[in-house]
Amino acid sequence: MLKVLKxxxxxxxxxxxxxxxxSVMRMEAVILTPELLKQIEAKLLERKQQLAEExxxxxxxxxxxxxxxxxxxxxxxxxxxLSLGQTLASALRxxxxxxxxxxxxxxxxxxxxxxxxxxxxxxxxxxxxxxVKCKTEKKAL
Ligand SMILES: [Zn+2]
Numbered sequence: 670m671l672k673v674l675k676x677x678x679x680x681x682x683x684x685x686x687x688x689x690x691x692s693v694m695r696m697e698a699v700i701l702t703p704e705l706l707k708q709i710e711a712k713l714l715e716r717k718q719q720l721a722e723e724x725x726x727x728x729x730x731x732x733x734x735x736x737x738x739x740x741x742x743x744x745x746x747x748x749x750x751l752s753l754g755q756t757l758a759s760a761l762r763x764x765x766x767x768x769x770x771x772x773x774x775x776x777x778x779x780x781x782x783x784x785x786x787x788x789x790x791x792x793x794x795x796x797x798x799x800x801v802k803c804k805t806e807k808k809a810l
Contacts (some may be wrong), residue, residue, distance in 0.1 A: 699775045720761040763796040
């Protein structure tokens with residue numbers, strides 16, 4: 670049985686009040702301030718450094734041409750490292766993309782809908798290139 674819950678509809682929110690002096694109402698997504706952008710850029714550069722070091726270490730595992738016996742173990746290790754390497758490389762690519770968006774002034778805009786990505790999301794995931802809504806829609810495809 671379908672029943673429309675008309676009574677459950679709130680008529681007014683008693684907790685909401687108008688700000689007395691000067692409206693402090695703001696859009697959640699604002700254009701990033703240069704300070705915030707610097708902060709995010711610093712985070713990205715730090716991440717890039719880490720990833721580069723990890724990739725460098727990973728690269729040292731690629732060592733073939735030894736005895737037969739060691740080969741099997743090495744190949745197993747190699748394929749583990751291969752996926753790690755791919756993960757690292759793709760993370761590094763994301764970081765580089767984010768840095769180039771900062772450089773070109775397009776950072777913080779969703780690449781699908783072109784709307785600003787909320788600051789909170791950018792701070793949590795500085796490599797984000799899409800808003801949560803588009804991300805969710807893309808994933809659902
Ligand atoms: Zn979007």
